[in-house]
Amino acid sequence: WLVIDSEEVPKLQKTFRFKRYKDALDFVVAVGWAADEQDHHPKITIEYGKVTVEWWTHVINGLHRNDFIMAAKTDEIYRSREDTKPRIS
Amino acid sequence: WLVIDSEEVPKLQKTFRFKRYKDALDFVVAVGWAADEQDHHPKITIEYGKVTVEWWTHVINGLHRNDFIMAAKTDEIYRSREDTKPRIS
Numbered sequence: 697w698l699v700i701d702s703e704e705v706p707k708l709q710k711t712f713r714f715k716r717y718k719d720a721l722d723f724v725v726a727v728g729w730a731a732d733e734q735d736h737h738p739k740i741t742i743e744y745g746k747v748t749v750e751w752w753t754h755v756i757n758g759l760h761r762n763d764f765i766m767a768a769k770t771d772e773i774y775r776s777r778e779d780t781k782p783r784i785s
Numbered sequence: 786w787l788v789i790d791s792e793e794v795p796k797l798q799k800t801f802r803f804k805r806y807k808d809a810l811d812f813v814v815a816v817g818w819a820a821d822e823q824d825h826h827p828k829i830t831i832e833y834g835k836v837t838v839e840w841w842t843h844v845i846n847g848l849h850r851n852d853f854i855m856a857a858k859t860d861e862i863y864r865s866r867e868d869t870k871p872r873i874s
Contacts, residue, residue, distance in 0.1 A: 728809075
């Protein structure tokens with residue numbers, strides 16, 4: 697994760713790559729549901745082949761412990777999707 | 786739809802509002818599937834309460850007829866979701 701400065705608000709940002717567009721959509725939905733469950737909503741940008749997720753805490757215009765927890769959770773969702781894919785052994 | 790100029794590339798941009806975050810996710814998936822079917826992928830940004838969709842044609846760095854068709858399709862998806870919601874009569 698990068699700490700970016702977006703309009704003077706620090707945010708955690710990471711871009712995830714996907715070969716299949718539908719895998720990107722599945723990832724967005726999984727991150728979105730996890731976010732909604734915590735009532736903590738990131739900015740998510742979907743483009744062909746990649747999804748960018750940005751976490752920050754609106755009320756403090758900055759980073760809170762919860763953002764780091766949700767960033768780790770986002771990685772976990774990405775990894776768990778990788779694990780379920782068929783592999784060539 | 787607005788025609789915006791993003792890094793000298795004209796794009797069709799529109800922001801759609803949602804009361805429920807999960808409705809926003811459903812909309813993104815519906816637009817995403819329609820996009821993938823046409824192999825023409827927009828930039829979609831999801832934030833709390835809103836989804837921004839941007840259509841343009843990468844290979845010409847500009848707008849093509851297909852972008853206008855997909856913009857209309859996006860509106861249709863948004864409207865059809867509205868129609869299926871329960872109403873207070």
